[in-house]
Amino acid sequence: MNIENMKSQMRKGMLEFCVLLQLAKGDAYASEIITKMKEAHLIVMEGTLYPLLTRLKNDGLLCYRWEESPSGPPRKYYSLTQSGREFLFHLESSWHELEKSVNHLLQSHDNQNTEIQ
Amino acid sequence: MNIENMKSQMRKGMLEFCVLLQLAKGDAYASEIITKMKEAHLIVMEGTLYPLLTRLKNDGLLCYRWEESPSGPPRKYYSLTQSGREFLFHLESSWHELEKSVNHLLQSHDNQNTEIQ
DNA sequence: GGATAGTACTTTGTATTGCAAAGTACCGTG
DNA sequence: CACGGTACTTTGCAATACAAAGTACTATCC
Numbered sequence: 001m002n003i004e005n006m007k008s009q010m011r012k013g014m015l016e017f018c019v020l021l022q023l024a025k026g027d028a029y030a031s032e033i034i035t036k037m038k039e040a041h042l043i044v045m046e047g048t049l050y051p052l053l054t055r056l057k058n059d060g061l062l063c064y065r066w067e068e069s070p071s072g073p074p075r076k077y078y079s080l081t082q083s084g085r086e087f088l089f090h091l092e093s094s095w096h097e098l099e100k101s102v103n104h105l106l107q108s109h110d111n112q113n114t115e116i117q
Numbered sequence: 118m119n120i121e122n123m124k125s126q127m128r129k130g131m132l133e134f135c136v137l138l139q140l141a142k143g144d145a146y147a148s149e150i151i152t153k154m155k156e157a158h159l160i161v162m163e164g165t166l167y168p169l170l171t172r173l174k175n176d177g178l179l180c181y182r183w184e185e186s187p188s189g190p191p192r193k194y195y196s197l198t199q200s201g202r203e204f205l206f207h208l209e210s211s212w213h214e215l216e217k218s219v220n221h222l223l224q225s226h227d228n229q230n231t232e233i234q
Numbered sequence: 235g236g237a238t239a240g241t242a243c244t245t246t247g248t249a250t251t252g253c254a255a256a257g258t259a260c261c262g263t264g
Numbered sequence: 265c266a267c268g269g270t271a272c273t274t275t276g277c278a279a280t281a282c283a284a285a286g287t288a289c290t291a292t293c294c
Contacts, residue, residue, distance in 0.1 A: 008282090010215055014127060017127060018218075030243070031243090047282050048280080048281050050242095054244095069242080076242085094123070095219065098131065101157045102138075129251080146272095163253090163273095164252075168251080169252090186260090186271080189261055189262085189271065190272075
């Protein structure tokens with residue numbers, strides 16, 4: 001197990017959350033989401049995102065419409081449903097809890113380091 | 118997919134990091150780690166932790182020694198190796214990056230809400 | 235109008251891994 | 265020596281991230 005592998009592990013499970021967050025900012029199609037996530041330094045692969053979007057759609061959190069592209073094949077624009085918005089609200093709480101838990105562990109660790117040195 | 122399932126997804130991938138953080142605070146055996154993690158509101162199951170500790174050991178990040186228990190079977194106390202400490206250092210950076218990325222997404226989302234209302 | 239490049243969505247196969255559940259084993263107590 | 269508590273291990277399953285290959289639409293170039 002290398003550091004890259006572990007970083008990818010850390011990204012796991014955050015993906016749904018981040019994708020929903022992106023869509024909360026506005027409708028988007030898959031390739032667009034990939035690009036935006038990359039800009040936020042969150043790498044996600046095609047083979048990951050497409051099935052993920054389908055799962056979220058099947059769970060009623062997303063819906064989509066087809067739109068023509070100025071150049072190329074038509075695009076599948078996804079948008080949050082009401083249920084998706086509510087779900088995202090709960091996820092934000094979960095994220096803040098997780099953040100708090102991890103940073104609590106981190107802080108004790110840092111304190112210990114300070115005491116040692 | 119329900120909220121509980123999703124929260125568990127969000128915990129995934131954080132586990133290695135949190136276990137290493139726990140061990141940075143002092144040697145511990147599996148059941149002890151489970152208890153401490155639970156106190157930090159991070160649930161982890163036996164069937165998850167034991168293989169995880171074995172993986173980290175096989176990767177040279179951890180080592181262990183047997184110690185007798187005042188009551189019950191002997192305990193396998195795990196401790197960080199030097200390599201484990203270095204690894205943890207990198208993981209802390211990764212965590213802060215992830216935290217920053219997610220909170221950046223969150224912030225734009227909140228701003229948007231503010232603008233709308 | 236056929237070949238090519240670019241964009242976008244889909245599918246398949248593999249490996250990882252979290253979890254539940256069952257299993258093994260050690261110890262002290264009555 | 266049976267039992268309850270503690271602790272570690274193993275097995276089977278399901279979810280899923282990813283790589284890679286495939287399909288399909290559009291515009292451009294010759």
